[in-house]
Every structure is written in C-alpha cells, then in structure tokens.
Amino acid sequence: MIFLGKGCLRFFLFVILMLVIIFVGLKNINWIFETIYPIHYADLVKKYAEEYDVDPYLIVSIMKNESKFDPKAVSKKDAKGLMQIAPITGQWASEKLNIANYSEDMLFDPELNIRIGTWYLNVLKNEFGDNLEVIIAGYNAGNGNVKKWLNNPEYSADxxxxxxxPFSETRIYQKKVLRDYKIYKKIYQ
Incomplete structure (x- = not known):
C-alpha cells in the first residue's frame, strides 16, 4: 500500500487537473468553475439586483459565503436564510419595505431573504458610496461598527x-467575499 503525503497528493491532483484541461481543452473548462462557483436563484438575484442597483455577482458572493446557498441556514447569532439576515435587520427591512404580517420565519423564504439582503446592500452602498470593501465589511459587522471604524484614525486614515x-471575523469574511466576487465576475462576464 502506498501512502502519499499532503504535498504528493496535491501534486497528483494538480497533474490530473492539468490532464483534464489538456484533454477537454481550455475553452470547455468553464463547467468546472461553474460547478465550484454556481449561481443559484439566478432569477431572484437578477430581479432584486436590478431593483436595488446592486451587482448580482456581489449578491451571489455573499450568499455563497453566508449560507453556501442553503435557504434554511441559521447562524450562531440567529441570522437566517440565504443571505443570513439578522432578526433586527429583518424587522427593520420589513418596516421600510412595507412587508405585511412579517415574521422571522419569513426569512427562510428565498425571495424575501434575497430581497432584504439586496435592499440592505443598497442601503450600505448609499451610505458608503461605491467602496466595495467597506460595503462588504458593513454587511458583516453592521453599518454602525463600520461608521465608528471610519471615524477612528486607528482604523481609517481618510x-x-x-x-x-478590528474584527477578525469581518476581515476574513471581507477577503473571502472579495475573492469570490472577482471569481464570479471572471467566470460569468
């Protein structure tokens, strides 16, 4: 029996991937990337991206990182659904968007969840401009925290x-979402 170390296994997988690319051809390799970076709920994403003037690739990047596209996901902080809407954000959005008979369980509905998440991204965009890094940090840590950080020379020079x-969770989250956003744009544009 042969045991491969991590380095050997990675090299072996790399060689197999290269052979697949050569065999299939570079032009036909997109299906691999589309499998790793799918766009679920494309019609809803498109609908609310247009309504709230938010880049659809940002929406799917956030869904991928927040819930891995699981509409029933619940976080340790009780955020719910595809875009992991916090209860307080859901309540606030339901008032601003005139959602009748709102309840937290409605956050598991993909359409409502994507609508609220995209609306909130638009709120952040209106507050912070087109600064994608700040918008993503705001989505994770809340706009109140981001405002404090921007007003503190320890965190923002300008x-x-x-x-x-200052929040390691938000730093990591921001990097992952930005990475995925760039990948989604490269694959689908």
Missing amino acids: GKTLNHI
Missing part, C-alpha cells in the same frame, strides 16, 4: 477607507 478591520 475616513473613507478601512486600513484595518
């Missing part, structure tokens, strides 16, 4: 850009 994010 009041517009975050030079340092």
